[in-house]
Amino acid sequence: MKSLQNSFVFATAPTVQFGVGCLAQIGTFAANTIGKRCLIVTDRGLVATGIVDQARAALRLCAISCDVFHQVEADPSEATVLSAVSQAQAHEYDSIIGLGGGSSLDVAKLVAFLAGTxxxxxxxxxVGKAQGVRLPLILIPTTAGTGSEVTPIxxxxxxxxxxxxxVSPVLLPDIAVLDPSLTVGLPAHITAATGIDAMVHAIEAYASASSNNNPISRTLAREALRLIGGSLLRGVHHGDDLEARSQLMVGSMLAGQAFANSPVAAVHALAYPIxxxxxxxxxxxxxxxxPHVLRFNAAIAPDDYIEMALSAFPDLIDVPALKRADAFCDALAKLSAECGLPQRLRDVGIDKDSLPGMAHDAMNQSRLLVNNPRPVTEADALTIYEAAW
Structure with missing residues (x-):
């Protein structure tokens, strides 16, 4: 158990609005936050679902007009960000709304900051280089995984x-809007991948070696694991289960709050080259x-994983404590498989000859690796990739 006596800072979005169908009330509860002319930042796929039109209609009821930037792609490029900023500046919008997955929310954060400053x-x-006064910002996730709606990243x-x-506190939104009904149409594989992503956020936040690892983040991380661990399979295999969707969305948000303050580590560092x-x-x-990064960490620092195991998987109560960290890793791998996700790097088209280059690239993620509970060398990264291959 980590000491609670170290000083720490915990920051999050000042307002979280949660509720099934609450998108329809956005004009009412956001009217005092945003101006009369806003830009919605989103992607083409979401436009096709009609969700963007729902948001615009709700805003029009409160005399708020808005245009749409819908060019956000997965893993958005710098060029996409700058294109959205150019539109925001040219039309002098007075506020920004991010609507969609983590990519759209990330772009919206940067548009609000860059257009405002x-x-x-x-x-x-x-870290900490973005300073100034951004435009008013509202973030509305349509997936339950990134937690971007409550992170300064x-x-x-x-x-x-x-x-x-x-990374900067100025990127935190004024309001995060969580409407689990927006996730009902998500395909099973996206529900699965984003759910595991949220679990990673919680796990890495709890075990983070950051000096800002704190009791608030750890508490939120364990509750996130409880909610997601208990609802992910239902969300994947019964996509219209609103209770499961609600638990996933709240769990993702809690995990986001946790890792926004107690940063993630080697899982993310090794995921980026992939x-x-x-x-x-x-x-x-x-x-x-x-599971491969966690087994690497648990070999010398198992306590955090022992503590987290029962939050996500209560059935592990029957496993002796000394074996619970390994059982936690196994249970996470099993959950991923039961969700229907690919299990090996080779399953997603990665050839073994690429592993050394990936290990080299992972070392560039020093911002993340410094938070890992066990130091990771390039040779270690290669060993982990080989185990995952």
């Missing part, structure tokens, strides 16, 4: 196979390396 994106990569693809992060090089979705990239 006229800063250059090249100047704000890293935005990830940008800066080259063919590299991602960089921008997504960058092979365009594997982020949640699935995490799922592929998760």
């Amino acid at each position: 006229n800063a250059k994106i090249s100047d704000i990569y890293g 935005a990830i940008v693809t800066t080259s063919a196979d590299e991602k960089m992060g921008i 997504g960058g090089r092979f365009k594997v979705p982020h949640g699935l990239s995490n799922a592929l390396v998760l």
Whole structure:
């Protein structure tokens, strides 16, 4: 158990609005936050579902007009961010709404900041470099996984196979809107991958070596694991189960609050080269390396995994404590398989000859690796990839 006596900072979105169907009331509860002309940042796929039109209609009822930027892609590029910023500045919108998955929310954060401050994106990569007053910002997730609606983090693809992060409290939104009915239409494989992604956020936050690892984050992480562990299979195999969808959405948000303050580590660091090089979705990239990174960590630091195991998998109560960390890793792998996700790197088209290059790329994620409970060398990363292959 970590000491509770160290000083820490915990920051999150000032307001979280949750409720089935609450998107329809967005104009009412957001009217005092946003102006009369906003830009919705989203993707083409979401536009096709009609959800964007629902949001616009709800805003029009409160005399709020809005345009739409719908060019956000998976793993959004710097060029996409700058295109959205250009539209926001040209039309002088007074507020930004991010609507969609983590990519849309990340782009919306940066549009609100860059359009509001006229800063250059090249100047704000890293931690704490984005400073100033952004435009009013509301974030509305349509997946239950990234937790981006309550994190001060935005990830940008800066080259063919590299991602960089921008981390600053100014990226936290004014309001996070959680409407679980927006996730009912998600395909099973997306529900599965985003759910495992949220579990990774909770696990890495709880075990983080960050000096800001704190009792609030750890408490939220364990509750996130309880909610997601108890509802993910129902959400995957019974996609219209609103109770499961609600638990997944709240669990994802809690995990986001946890890792926003107690940062993630080697699972994410090793997942980024998988997504960058092979365009594997982020949640699935995490799922592929998760049990292997945890086994690597648990070999010398098992206590956190022993403590978390029963939150996600109460049935492990029958496993002796000394064996519970290994059982936790096995249970996570089993859950991923039962959700129908690919289990090996080779299953997503990664050849074994690519593993050394991936291990080299993972070492570039020093911002994340420093938080891992066990130091990771390039040789260690290669060993983990080989285990996952």
